[in-house]
Amino acid sequence: MELNNTKRNTIGMPLVGFGTYQLSINQASTCVKEAIMAGYRHIDSAEAYNNEEGTGIGIKEGMEAAGISRQELFVTSKLFPGYKQWGAPEKDYEQTIETLKSQLVELQLDYVDLYLIHAPLSELRLEQWRGLIELKHLGLAKNIGVSNYDQMQIEEIIRAGMVKPDANQIEFHPICANHKLSAYMKEMSIEPIAYSSLAPLSSWRKEEGQGGEVLADIKEECQRIVHEIAVELKVSDAQVLLRWGMQQGYSVLTKSSKSERIRENLDLYSFELSTDNMRRLDQLNQNQAIAWAASGINPMTTAPTLV
Numbered sequence: 001m002e003l004n005n006t007k008r009n010t011i012g013m014p015l016v017g018f019g020t021y022q023l024s025i026n027q028a029s030t031c032v033k034e035a036i037m038a039g040y041r042h043i044d045s046a047e048a049y050n051n052e053e054g055t056g057i058g059i060k061e062g063m064e065a066a067g068i069s070r071q072e073l074f075v076t077s078k079l080f081p082g083y084k085q086w087g088a089p090e091k092d093y094e095q096t097i098e099t100l101k102s103q104l105v106e107l108q109l110d111y112v113d114l115y116l117i118h119a120p121l122s123e124l125r126l127e128q129w130r131g132l133i134e135l136k137h138l139g140l141a142k143n144i145g146v147s148n149y150d151q152m153q154i155e156e157i158i159r160a161g162m163v164k165p166d167a168n169q170i171e172f173h174p175i176c177a178n179h180k181l182s183a184y185m186k187e188m189s190i191e192p193i194a195y196s197s198l199a200p201l202s203s204w205r206k207e208e209g210q211g212g213e214v215l216a217d218i219k220e221e222c223q224r225i226v227h228e229i230a231v232e233l234k235v236s237d238a239q240v241l242l243r244w245g246m247q248q249g250y251s252v253l254t255k256s257s258k259s260e261r262i263r264e265n266l267d268l269y270s271f272e273l274s275t276d277n278m279r280r281l282d283q284l285n286q287n288q289a290i291a292w293a294a295s296g297i298n299p300m301t302t303a304p305t306l307v
């Protein structure tokens with residue numbers, strides 16, 4: 001059994017990452033530092049999380065406290081592409097480049113290891129992709145990728161004669177297991193990254209205003225089965241869901257504002273799910289996205305047609 005928490009995929013990304021969505025600036029600095037001290041070597045950030053200043057402090061203090069160099073840490077961030085329906089202006093090529101430069105100032109970094117277009121919400125997404133290619137040439141992003149892109153939007157990039165994304169970060173858990181897209185990404189050697197692995201749990205985004213109450217009824221069966229497996233394996237329900245994502249070949253991301261959970265969510269190598277338990281969880285798939293539901297859209301299905 002694999003016991004090494006620093007196992008990495010083909011772009012050098014550790015298979016377990018610490019997510020920073022819904023952390024305040026202060027929480028981001030404390031929790032990111034704590035995550036690095038606990039052993040996380042992969043931090044997932046984004047322009048849209050409005051907390052990169054805190055994440056930057058957490059990275060700096062965490063690296064110092066853990067005695068690690070920048071090269072040992074894998075940092076991902078994302079471009080918010082703009083979205084007309086929300087009144088957010090769409091970013092062009094130059095703005096894409098300038099955005100990462102400003103983010104790097106907030107993050108107190110010289111480069112990110114992976115830079116993603118957060119979602120295919122803009123008509124300018126090919127121009128934005130061209131911007132990411134330039135950012136890679138400039139050395140400001142070691143790898144470039146996308147998030148919430150379905151096969152169709154990845155094919156748009158390839159048809160336009162540009163290099164394919166190195167990675168695609170998507171919602172992925174037993175209720176939302178997009179196997180068709182997973183197979184396509186495997187065929188194309190695009191690294192899969194799972195977000196919101198814990199969305200099926202009743203404890204997911206439970207605090208006021210976090211939006212965890214959405215689609216609560218469709219999660220009940222999954223919660224029952226996950227809990228049975230967790231009792232059998234003497235691990236937590238969260239560990240079962242995260243391990244399921246890893247055994248599906250994904251890197252997983254997980255966020256917590258609580259010390260104990262930060263440590264628990266990293267402990268994914270001391271157990272494994274049997275074929276039978278994997279099958280029980282696989283049977284729960286409804287291709288039902290949950291993570292963005294509170295904001296009223298599914299980013300995988302709302303891409304505007306390109307003009």
Ligand SMILES: NC(=O)c1ccc[n+]([C@@H]2O[C@H](COP(=O)([O-])OP(=O)(O)OC[C@H]3O[C@@H](n4cnc5c(N)ncnc54)[C@H](OP(=O)(O)O)[C@@H]3O)[C@@H](O)[C@H]2O)c1
Nearest residue numbers: 019020021044195196197198203204205238254255256257
């Ligand atoms: N690209 C995208 O569109 C996109 C979308 C969503 C997320 N993401 C990224 O993926 C990361 C992970 O997704 P997520 O934020 O939805 O996180 P998650 O890890 O799937 O779930 C976090 C929620 O579960 C709770 N939780 C954490 N650990 C737990 C445990 N061991 N037991 C019970 N409950 C637990 C947390 O509460 P406490 O904080 O109170 O512990 C929080 O409410 C994000 O932070 C972000 O970096 C990307």
